[in-house]
Amino acid sequence: MSKMANMLTIIDNSDDSGDEFLMNVALRGRNAKIYRPREDHYAKWTDKEFFVRFRLTKETVLELLDLIREDLETSTDRSLSPMNQLLLTLRFYALGSLLISVGDFSGVHKSTASVIIKKVSLIIANLRPQFIHFPHTAADKKTNQVEFYSKNHFPRVVGAIDCTHIRIQSPGGDQAEVFRNRKGWFSLNVQTISDARMRFVDIVARWPGSAHDQNIFNNSRIKARFEMGEFGEGLILGDSGYALTPYLLTPLRNPLLPEENLY
Structure with missing residues (x-):
């Protein structure tokens, strides 16, 4: 009974944008892991807010992503998208704090974020001869x-x-x-x-x-x-x-x- 109450609490606290999350609850059963859909951090912020958080314009981020997207593609739907991998890395560059950066990207473990930041940084560094x-x-x-x-x-x-x-x-x-x-x-x-x-x-x-x-x-x-x-x-x-x-x-x-x- 307590498990059912917890489930209902989760559903009641979910907003309209959590349809995919609720479908996961219904289809995967009680013991399955539940994954919230990843936030779109590119679309989430206005141009001004985006620049303050990531220190680059949206246009510049898109240009950079086009250069490194293939190296960031992953084989699982639950992994961070190439865009969010890049934005997580830029957020770390802007703050210098891994904990705060991870806090902005819900569902990303600190150790995972550290691996992502290192990977993205090396990929960007490999562009050096080009620029x-x-x-x-x-x-x-x-x-x-x-x-x-x-x-x-x-x-x-x-x-x-x-x-x-x-x-x-x-x-x-x-x-x-x-x-x-x-x-x-x-x-x-x-x-x-x-x-x-x-x-x-x-x-x-x-x-x-x-x-x-x-x-x-x-x-x-x-x-x-x-x-x-x-x-x-x-x-x-x-x-x-x-x-x-x-x-x-x-x-x-x-x-x-x-x-x-x-x-």
Whole structure:
């Protein structure tokens, strides 16, 4: 009798959108597992709410999903859809909290969410060569230099370089402290180069927070490419954390002349 009462309570508390859920109750019997239909998190939110939650527009999410959908397809109807796998991952990126992210996607266990986030992240990372690269054609290279000059009046510039710290939890172990940066928290020190439109054209994301910007650059492939003359007379701009070289321009430490101040 108590089982029947519980069943009726579940049915009474279900809204009109739970027809599929109620059908599962009727058809699968008392001892079968009951699966609620998955929410459509793409349609659920307005454009503004969606952007606040996932940090990307709906249009951008659709474009990204088209690129990775085949790798996210699953063989069971009860698994998260490719869209919800992507949105769960984006929600985690936005919050940095697995527990809160899982709480937004009912029926997803924490361990399952962790597997999904890792899988989706690796799939997205595999798109890197398609989107993160210096211009290939002569026309694109010229356009990039012209755009840099129109904004900053620096000739021959092909990129701007800097490092940024990405906060992480302590990795633990004997080497954990090498990830603590000069501000006192754990991070990865990530080197990036951007083009005139502020799009990444090169990324190095394998150094701990204690690594110095110059040391990261010295050990990067992009430095070797400039040293070998791959970019011709092309230049990159950096801050005073880098050493001045024929292809990497940095601020003058003590400018005196008008020309030096202008530079």
